[in-house]
Each structure stands twice: as structure tokens, then as C-alpha cells.
Amino acid sequence: MMAPGFTGASIDRADRVRHDPALLAAARADSRARLLILHGLDPELTPDGKLLWTGTGDAAGEPLFLGFDREDVPLFAPAPPPGIPLPGGRSAELSAMLDHFQPEDAALYAAARSLVDWHARHGFCAVCGTTTAIFRAGWGRKCPACHAEHFPRVDPVVIMIAEHEGRALLGRQPSWPQGRYSALAGFLEVGESIEEAVAREVGEEAGVRVVNVRYVASQPWPFPSSLMIACIAQAQDDAITMDVHELEDARWFTRDEVRLALTGDPQAPFKAPPAYAIAHTLLTAWAEG
Structure with a gap:
């Protein structure tokens, strides 16, 4: 992979x-x-x-x-x-x-x-609002007033494919290039495990219930500072109830259709995400079985 x-x-x-x-x-x-x-x-x-x-x-x-x-x-x-x-x-x-x-x-x-x-x-202290200063060679900021120390944080995001009988659930947002479909994704919430976040996000966005969440890979995503956690989960059924505030469309695609998209075949039913995105890595891993 x-x-x-x-x-x-x-x-x-x-x-x-x-x-x-x-x-x-x-x-x-x-x-x-x-x-x-x-x-x-x-x-x-x-x-x-x-x-x-x-x-x-x-x-x-x-x-x-x-x-x-x-x-x-x-x-x-x-x-x-x-x-x-x-x-x-x-x-x-x-x-x-x-x-x-x-x-x-x-x-x-x-x-x-x-x-x-x-x-x-x-640039300002989250505790007291004072202007902070760089310290630890740029890997922190320190408040001169209350002495609070602040460090860069990473926002975890789950990105996942739900699979059902040899098909993958993908969706698209209206802001994406025409024809592009990709894995569903969403931020982890406080007090939530990766597995719970995957199940919640797929349920919220597509109305599909999933179990058996499996980790595949991770990727830093610097826009601005996320960690993408790629997973595959097993769908309990294939009925889609889409959240139209999140997605423009959601569909099931076969492995052959995903393979066509990954190769850029003009006959593919959708355009794959770009190679630098972990969604491309995730689709490749799923397509290869």
C-alpha cells in the first residue's frame, strides 16, 4: 500500500x-x-x-x-x-x-x-488573554502574566469506508470537483473513541449502522492541523438515509468501480480523491482487499 x-x-x-x-x-x-x-x-x-x-x-x-x-x-x-x-x-x-x-x-x-x-x-493566553511569547524553540507559547504554557494541538478526524457485500459507501460534498466521491469523515468529539466516532459519523451522514471498525492508516493533514485516522467498518445494512446538510450524495460502489476510479479511467462512475489525500490510500487498501 x-x-x-x-x-x-x-x-x-x-x-x-x-x-x-x-x-x-x-x-x-x-x-x-x-x-x-x-x-x-x-x-x-x-x-x-x-x-x-x-x-x-x-x-x-x-x-x-x-x-x-x-x-x-x-x-x-x-x-x-x-x-x-x-x-x-x-x-x-x-x-x-x-x-x-x-x-x-x-x-x-x-x-x-x-x-x-x-x-x-x-498569540494570546487562553487563560487570561495576555499576549504570549514563543518558547521551547517554537514548540510552545508562554504567558508572561499567569505563566500558563500552551502547546500545538492536533485535531483527530476519522475517515472511513463502510463496506457491505463487496461494495463501499462513498459520498460527495457540493463544494468538491464535479463527479468526485470520497470516504465519509468527521471530527472526533470529546469522550469518544475512534470506533465510536466512526459509527456515529456514518450513522449521522448516511444513516448506515456499522460494526467491526478496523484501523488502516493515519495522515497529518495540515489544513490547519488534523490527524486523519482511516478506518474500514462493516455495515449492517445498505439502506442510506442521507443528511443533506452534510452530503450532496452518497452511494455504494463495487471494487471494480473503485479500481476504475483509482486508475482515472474515463469510464469510471466517479472521480477518486487525489493521491496525496488519505482517502485515496484508504480506497486503494479496500480495493486491494
Whole structure:
């Protein structure tokens, strides 16, 4: 099975550096240290899909430490300028890049984007409202007033296929490209297990009851900072009662139909999700049995 997109970064995240100001200063002073070039939250890519970097001397303020690459080169991301909101969502330019990333660089970009975006959205203490400051090499913010410490969080999302008698349940949202169908998905709620979230989301969106939830793979999704948890579950029946506020359509597809879609066959009954999305990985795993 192909590894999900945004996974496979080979950097050493070097937690030891986050806790040692001397090690962090040495990493920043290293003549080989590199700073990721970002325009807002969008990167620049070389023609072969690699990220573009510059020297840390170009950093405005304190850069965010990402880790060391295979040659022990320190890598940093730029901290967002204070008080200036970054654009949300995915720009058209980034969407056009996503199919062209080298896998390792896509994974590294995912980490950098989520970290930079978190700093841009968490400049104030959630306890007392005071402006916070970067600490732990960029992997936290600390309040100078009440001394509360805040750290980047990941939002877990279940994404799943319900299967019934050799068919997979897929749906589509109206904002998607014409003809695209994909796995159902939704955020985990507090006090809920992965298995419970899968059953709830499939029930809410399609009215289908599922059991025997099986984990397949996971993927960081940096828009802004989710962890996609891919699962397959067994449907107890195939009657669909669709939530029209969530979905435009939901249907059952056979393995042969899914295989056609994954290959981009013009005769396929739907368009598959892009290869960088874990929904593509999940459909591939299901189609391969």
C-alpha cells in the first residue's frame, strides 16, 4: 500500500534542542542552517517538487526550529509576524502544487505549515488573554502574566469506508470537483473513541449502522492541523438515509468501480480523491482487499 501523503519526513525533531537554549543557539548559528521560504503559508517549490530554503539570517524575529535533516543541517520555519492574520484554507496556488511535492518535502511542509499557522492563531493566553511569547524553540507559547504554557494541538478526524457485500459507501460534498466521491469523515468529539466516532459519523451522514471498525492508516493533514485516522467498518445494512446538510450524495460502489476510479479511467462512475489525500490510500487498501 502506498504511504499516505504528508508522511515520511526523515528529519530528527531533536526534542533535546527545544529544552536547551545553548543547543538552540548553536543550531541557529550554524552556517548551514536553513529557513523555509513561505509566502503567508504557501511554500515555493523547485521544478522537481522540492522546497526552497534561505539562510536563517533572513528570519524576521525568532524562527521556529523544525529539526535536523539527514546531514544534520538545522532547519527552521519563519514565525508569523505578530498581529497580522494569515490567510486561512488552501490557496489556489498551493492546491496546484500538492500533486508535485516530493514525498519527504510534503511531510516537512505539513509540519512547518501547521506550526506556523498555530502561532498565528494562538498569540494570546487562553487563560487570561495576555499576549504570549514563543518558547521551547517554537514548540510552545508562554504567558508572561499567569505563566500558563500552551502547546500545538492536533485535531483527530476519522475517515472511513463502510463496506457491505463487496461494495463501499462513498459520498460527495457540493463544494468538491464535479463527479468526485470520497470516504465519509468527521471530527472526533470529546469522550469518544475512534470506533465510536466512526459509527456515529456514518450513522449521522448516511444513516448506515456499522460494526467491526478496523484501523488502516493515519495522515497529518495540515489544513490547519488534523490527524486523519482511516478506518474500514462493516455495515449492517445498505439502506442510506442521507443528511443533506452534510452530503450532496452518497452511494455504494463495487471494487471494480473503485479500481476504475483509482486508475482515472474515463469510464469510471466517479472521480477518486487525489493521491496525496488519505482517502485515496484508504480506497486503494479496500480495493486491494
